[in-house]
Amino acid sequence: MGSHGIRDRVAIVGMGCTRFGELWDLGVDDLLVDAAQATFASTGATPDDVDAYWFSTAQSGMSGITLAAPLKLEGKPVTRVENYCCSGSEALRNAAYAVASGAYDVAMAIGVEKVKDAGYAGLNAFPIPNDGTGRTLTAAAMFSLVAPAYARKYGVDEDELKDVLARIASKNHFNGARNPLAQFRKEMDKDKICAMPAVAGRLGVFDCAGVADGAAAAIVCRAEDAHRYNDKPLYVKGLSFVAGNGSPQQDPDYDYTTFPEVVASAADAYAQAGVTDPRSQIAMAEVHDCFTPTELVLMEDLGFCDRGTAWKEVVAGTFALDGDLPVNPDGGLKSFGHPVGASGLRMLFECWLQMRGEAPPERRIGTAGRGLAMTQNLGGYPGEMVSFVSVLGTDVG
């Protein structure tokens, strides 16, 4: 028994991502075709080379036919993947494992979400028949519990913490302003972010991720075949996924300043990848900044800094584009937007661009030479979440 991973056995050899945003004129089919076309344009692999598909969407369609129909796939297996906001990451993980198993030579992971056809603000889950006793809170409210808990535990003044959280949003807006695919391409001053109307607790509108339509995709193959399709592949070093059992919600010892599922998935992925000191070994991280307090806590849960110190590191600019460890150089969920089924693959897409030197100069990180990038993707709530962590590298070994 054990989680052994597939270090250096699978490579990403093509990636594509659509523009994210309120894409009133594009449907699910358009987004899937566009993401697939962009991905094939980035690689030597052709549609004929792809043996199997893993297709992620939270609620923009059901079954593999949602992908097979617009792409007019013939006789190909398509697995529809849903795992909350981690759906895109799960598509990649399963496609990679399929290739590593030897079952297929080449596979595609592709994710989409068409959020803005619903007619409601924010994200809304499918109503599954139930006994009417479940919570109906928004995700914003659930994550808003984190900020006061963190402030209390580490003796940070709540007003000061509000300023710190606004810096996180401001940083992600700065990065997103340099990303032509992002939903919000405007820099936002932290004071302006602080002045936004409240959504839940002390979280304002701009503490929340953008709600966007979009799609992204990746093609994977066995590492030894990578150079047949791409001169600069990205190798899978570690993939970990943890589904929480919800018990922290009922555990009086849980204090809302950490996400145990993230800690566990990071430890697993680091072990697979041989990462022992993420702060110095990782060149960049794309993390799940659904709300600003989430990104704050993730910096500690992912081992980028000690417990209780992330807020100081934020103020010091550690995670800025030119910082010691750039986080969300593409603007993150905050500014790139969050089409649920595509977000995990969108995170990988930024690693793909940055680590292979293809990110535009205005948002290029200076740390790519470290050779390892990572993504962290989560779904659910504090105390009841799914978490995914990947580590990717430019070289084998």
Add this chain to the structure above:
Amino acid sequence: MRGIVSAAGYVPYNRLQRARITEVVGSGGGRGARSVASYDEDTTTMGFEAGRLALASAPQDVTVESLWFATAEPAYAEKTNASAMAAALRLDSSTAALDMCGAPRCGPGALRAALEGAGTTLVVSAGVRTGLPSGPDESGGGDGAAAVLVGDGDVVAEYLGGASVTEEFLDRWRAPGEAASHQWEERFGEARYVPVGEQAWTNALKAAGVSAADVGRVVVTGVHPRAVKSLVRRLGVDPSAVAPDLSDTVGNTGAAHAALCLTAVLEDAGAGQVVAVVNLADGADVVVLRTTDRIGAWSPARSVEAQVAAGDDSLAYAKFLSWRGMLDVQPPNRPEPARYSAPAAARNEDWKFGFVGSRDRASGALHLPPQRVSWKGGAVDDMDPAPMAATPATIVTFTVDRLAYSPSPPVVFAVCDFDGGGRLPLELTDVDPATVAIGDRVELTFRRLTTSADGVHNYFWKARPLPGGGEDS
């Protein structure tokens, strides 16, 4: 000896100052305040609250054989409302839970029927009284509930006798589905009601074997305030014996009002006192009781007087109107909740209606809702039922959700740690979001969370501040 074993009232937390009506409409209103059921309360939830309090101050070994629920404002037609109440009270399934719904008379009528009958009956009555803006029903009405446990043996008030008189005349009426009632010219009703009341009073005193001078306390209520006032003067009792009608603080709670006022009298009564209740509604119903020695040891769980004093009278008139469906306000742009699944709710009845979780025998970990596999230690099918509805809790952290769907935003939500172990995040109600604080003490309350487009009421539990902020009163 047959009589009243225990009784309790329930007065909701919110009050509307009647002056607020005048400020907005320019007429109507009046002095004092009326009680207001919150947007998440109805006659079923308030009736449950009263029933719970009545059972809490009854002898432990009492078995309720029948639950009768009387109201003129039932949450459901076609479906029995008393069954949800029985489930929330966790009464045995052999209990006959019956609705006696329709006109306000059903409340006092059910009480007299129980006193005249046999067995142990919990008589619950409730009212959510409303009328058109600025009208006398709106300002004079009140919301609340009462529960009277009637049985044999250990009674705090013995039933001496009673009488009813029925007369058909058109005074008040309301077609099913109408938002407000109509009334004939007031003087006609008064002319009919007063003699009917006098007749019932005389007959009841005779049946009870007492004279008017023996009556130490009399509660006079009814659907016709002017007739009630006239009748009081003709009863032949000392004016000091007339019990307060709660009109300045609560308002007329309709079907519940006689029992609510009676409860307040019993909570304050000494032994050996003759207490009479007269109600005018489509006739008259009178019951005569005498308190027993047991009343000294009877300790009401939460008195009507304390609940009246604990109200919050800051409610805006516009909010009152929106809660009553008289004023449509813009809801948050989120999907309205779907109706719950009948089979899922039926499977989970103990949880949904009784707030019964499970506790792992090995680790003691509390599971809400009940689980088969323990989150602490992983034991399978090794748990005891954990009824938690009566256990107070403390707020660990909380948030105010301004985006979530609610019939009355914003949603206040708190992570609550139960006394004796266990945690659950719960929605708060009857709170001012601005004054909620970590460390606040809360208790569970049975509420109507939402109503679906096709009229399904979703009942479940919320938390509200524990009265007094600390020890239960």
